[in-house]
Amino acid sequence: MGTALIYDEEMTKYKLLWVDPACKFEVPERLTVSHGALVESGLADRCVSVPVREATDAEILLVHSAEYLEAVKTTPSMSLEDLMEFTLQYGDVYFHPNIYHCAKLAIGASLQLVDSVMTGKVRNGMALVRPPGHHSMHSAASGFCIFNNVAIAARYAQQRHGAKRVLIVDWDIHHGQGVQYCFEDDPSVLYFSWHRFEHQKFWPQLKESDFDTVGKEKGAGFNINVPWNKVGMQNSDYLSVFFHILLPVAYEFCPDLVLVSAGFDSAIGDPEGEMRATPDIFAHLTHLLMNLAEGKVCAVLEGGYNLTSLPQSVCQTVHTLLGDPAPCPANLDAPCKSALESLQCVRSVHRTYWSCLRHAADLPTSCSTKHINTAEGADQEPTEESSQEIFWPPPMKRVFPPTRTAVVLPDDVACPDGCKRWSLLEHPDPQLCLSALVDKMVKNEICNGLVLVPDVSVAMICLAQHAVAALNKRLLVVCVGDGMVPIQGTEDGKTLVVHFSRKESEEQRGKHFITVHLTKGCGDASGFIQAVLSLLLPLGYEYDPGLVLLVQKPDSGVCDSMWRQLTGLLQGLAQGHMLVVMQEDERKHIGPTCSSLLGIAAPSLGQLHSLLPEDVEALERLRRRLTPDWKLLQTTVAEEP
Ligand code: X5A
Ligand code: ZN
Incomplete structure (x- = not known):
C-alpha cells in the first residue's frame, strides 16, 4: 500500500499574460519547484506515479453550472483582449488560452487520486495541480481558481465510490468560500477551514468567513471556520486548533475519506x-489526519507562493504520507492571544453541534462586541513583516533508522511480518535485553518496538529508569489501565507520566504526573479518544519527549481499534520513537500493535455518539487545572478583570 503522486508538467503551461498585482504570485514555478524538490529528495521515486486525465463535462457539472462551463469553454480561442475582458467579471483571477485545459487536468488529477485511494490501489496520496480550486464557485472563477477541484472530488467520492461522509480540511491560508457555499446545507461533507481574516479586512473580505457561519439547515455544524485575526500565527496556534477543534470533531464525525485542500x-x-x-x-498536520478514514487521505495542492517554503512544505507532507516519522515538534510556545480568542469563539458556537465541545466556554466578551475590537496577540507587525525578508532553517533531514519495528515476544509467538525479533540470545538477562533495545532506539538504529513482559509494572520501572539515563531528552510515559503506576522521579521534569484510569486517583504528583479519569474506563472509545486528542496530544507536543513509553496494563479494557489509534497518534512525537510494553498474555494485541507501529492506519472508531457528559466535564475540569503549567491545553483567552 503506497502513496500516489499525481503531477503533469502540462499544468505549468499557462501564466498571467498582463500586469495584475493581485495575481502576480500565481506562477508556473510553483509547480516546477514543488515537483523538483520531490524528485531531488528521492520522495517522488518512492511514490506510485498516477497519470492525470481530463475531467469530463459531467464531472465539472457536479459542482458548476452549465452556463459557467460553457463560458469557460470559449476561453481557449479568445484573443488577449477578450481574455482580459472575460477575466474582469471575476475577482483576483486570470484566464489564459491554456487554462481551461489545465483546469480540466487539475480536476482529473484530483479524481485520479480519489480513485486510487478509494479502490485501495494506494493508501493515500497527493496531487500537485494548477490552477487551484477552493475559491471557485457554482458559476464563477475566483482567487486563481477556475473549477473547484476538491469540491468536485468530494461529490465524486460519494457518487462513484459510495463514501458517506467526507471531511475536507482546508489548511490553505485563504477561506475556500467556494467549498463552503457548495456544502453549506449538506451534513455529509464536513468543511473545515482556517484563514487569514483580520476582522474581515483580508481577501475575500466576506462576513460569512467568520466563525459564526456554521452551515445551514441539516448542514448546521458541518461548516467550521477558524478566522485568524492577526498575521504571524505560528506552529502552536495551528496545532492548538487541531487538538481542540478539528480532531475532536473529525473523530466524532468519522469520515470515510479525508480530502485536504x-x-x-x-x-x-x-x-x-x-x-x-x-x-x-x-508533517504533523498530515500525521494527525492519517488515522482518520482508515488512512484514506488525499491532499490536493491549493495555494503556496513562497518558492522556498512551498517545496519544503510539500516534501514534509509527502514524507509523512509515505509513513516516515515526523520531525520533533520543537519549541512550541503558547498559542497567541488572538488565536485563543478565535479558538474560544469557534468552540463556543459549535458546542451545540458536537458532543466533544459540549462544555466549551462562552464567547469571549471581546467577540460579543464583534469586530470593533482590538485583540492583541500575534506579536509581529504586519507591515514590518511584509517589507523584510524572512529566514528560517530548512527542515531537518529525516534519517530513517534501519529497523522500523523491533519486537520482544515469547518464543512460541511468531514474529509479525515486517517486524524484527530482538533476540534474547545476546542478552540472556531480560532486563539487559530491554535496556539494549532502548539504547538502539535512542541511537536511532531502531524506530519503535513492542515488548511483552511477565510483569508490566516491573518492566515499566526498569525501562523508565534506563531511558531517562540514556536519553539526553525527556521521557513520556503513557499508561493505560487501572492500578498503580510505579514511576518515581517525575519531580525533576525529565519524565512526564500520563495515566488513563477508571478510578479517581489521588496520584496527582505535581506538574509531571497526570491522571486522566474516565468514568467507564478505557473501554469507552468516545471518552478515551477525546482525552487523547485534547489532553494527551497537547501535553505530549508541549513536552517534546525523546522517547515515548506506552504501557498497557493487564485488563485495561481498551478496545483494539482504540489502542491502534493511540499507538498511531503518539508516533507524531519523538520522531516516532516509541516502545510499547504489554503483559505477556496479551497476545491478541500483538498483531494490531505491530501494524500501528509499522505505520498502518488504525481502523476507525465509528461515529462517536455516546460521549458521556460527565467525562467531557471531567476532562474540561482537568484541563483547566493544568493550563497554568501546560500552555497548549489552553482553549480560552484569559479575560482581563
Ligand atoms: C488558491 C489561493 C489566493 C487568492 C488570493 C487573491 N488563492 N488575492 O491561494
Ligand atoms: Zn490560499
Missing part, C-alpha cells in the same frame, strides 16, 4: 499569508 500559503515566508508556521508543521 493543501495550500501552503499558511507557511512562513508566504507573501499572501504572512504567517510564521514552519514547513515541518505540515
Whole structure:
C-alpha cells in the first residue's frame, strides 16, 4: 500500500499574460519547484506515479453550472483582449488560452487520486495541480481558481465510490468560500477551514468567513471556520486548533475519506499569508489526519507562493504520507492571544453541534462586541513583516533508522511480518535485553518496538529508569489501565507520566504526573479518544519527549481499534520513537500493535455518539487545572478583570 503522486508538467503551461498585482504570485514555478524538490529528495521515486486525465463535462457539472462551463469553454480561442475582458467579471483571477485545459487536468488529477485511494490501489496520496480550486464557485472563477477541484472530488467520492461522509480540511491560508457555499446545507461533507481574516479586512473580505457561519439547515455544524485575526500565527496556534477543534470533531464525525485542500500559503515566508508556521508543521498536520478514514487521505495542492517554503512544505507532507516519522515538534510556545480568542469563539458556537465541545466556554466578551475590537496577540507587525525578508532553517533531514519495528515476544509467538525479533540470545538477562533495545532506539538504529513482559509494572520501572539515563531528552510515559503506576522521579521534569484510569486517583504528583479519569474506563472509545486528542496530544507536543513509553496494563479494557489509534497518534512525537510494553498474555494485541507501529492506519472508531457528559466535564475540569503549567491545553483567552 503506497502513496500516489499525481503531477503533469502540462499544468505549468499557462501564466498571467498582463500586469495584475493581485495575481502576480500565481506562477508556473510553483509547480516546477514543488515537483523538483520531490524528485531531488528521492520522495517522488518512492511514490506510485498516477497519470492525470481530463475531467469530463459531467464531472465539472457536479459542482458548476452549465452556463459557467460553457463560458469557460470559449476561453481557449479568445484573443488577449477578450481574455482580459472575460477575466474582469471575476475577482483576483486570470484566464489564459491554456487554462481551461489545465483546469480540466487539475480536476482529473484530483479524481485520479480519489480513485486510487478509494479502490485501495494506494493508501493515500497527493496531487500537485494548477490552477487551484477552493475559491471557485457554482458559476464563477475566483482567487486563481477556475473549477473547484476538491469540491468536485468530494461529490465524486460519494457518487462513484459510495463514501458517506467526507471531511475536507482546508489548511490553505485563504477561506475556500467556494467549498463552503457548495456544502453549506449538506451534513455529509464536513468543511473545515482556517484563514487569514483580520476582522474581515483580508481577501475575500466576506462576513460569512467568520466563525459564526456554521452551515445551514441539516448542514448546521458541518461548516467550521477558524478566522485568524492577526498575521504571524505560528506552529502552536495551528496545532492548538487541531487538538481542540478539528480532531475532536473529525473523530466524532468519522469520515470515510479525508480530502485536504493543501495550500501552503499558511507557511512562513508566504507573501499572501504572512504567517510564521514552519514547513515541518505540515508533517504533523498530515500525521494527525492519517488515522482518520482508515488512512484514506488525499491532499490536493491549493495555494503556496513562497518558492522556498512551498517545496519544503510539500516534501514534509509527502514524507509523512509515505509513513516516515515526523520531525520533533520543537519549541512550541503558547498559542497567541488572538488565536485563543478565535479558538474560544469557534468552540463556543459549535458546542451545540458536537458532543466533544459540549462544555466549551462562552464567547469571549471581546467577540460579543464583534469586530470593533482590538485583540492583541500575534506579536509581529504586519507591515514590518511584509517589507523584510524572512529566514528560517530548512527542515531537518529525516534519517530513517534501519529497523522500523523491533519486537520482544515469547518464543512460541511468531514474529509479525515486517517486524524484527530482538533476540534474547545476546542478552540472556531480560532486563539487559530491554535496556539494549532502548539504547538502539535512542541511537536511532531502531524506530519503535513492542515488548511483552511477565510483569508490566516491573518492566515499566526498569525501562523508565534506563531511558531517562540514556536519553539526553525527556521521557513520556503513557499508561493505560487501572492500578498503580510505579514511576518515581517525575519531580525533576525529565519524565512526564500520563495515566488513563477508571478510578479517581489521588496520584496527582505535581506538574509531571497526570491522571486522566474516565468514568467507564478505557473501554469507552468516545471518552478515551477525546482525552487523547485534547489532553494527551497537547501535553505530549508541549513536552517534546525523546522517547515515548506506552504501557498497557493487564485488563485495561481498551478496545483494539482504540489502542491502534493511540499507538498511531503518539508516533507524531519523538520522531516516532516509541516502545510499547504489554503483559505477556496479551497476545491478541500483538498483531494490531505491530501494524500501528509499522505505520498502518488504525481502523476507525465509528461515529462517536455516546460521549458521556460527565467525562467531557471531567476532562474540561482537568484541563483547566493544568493550563497554568501546560500552555497548549489552553482553549480560552484569559479575560482581563
Ligand atoms: C488558491 C489561493 C489566493 C487568492 C488570493 C487573491 N488563492 N488575492 O491561494
Ligand atoms: Zn490560499
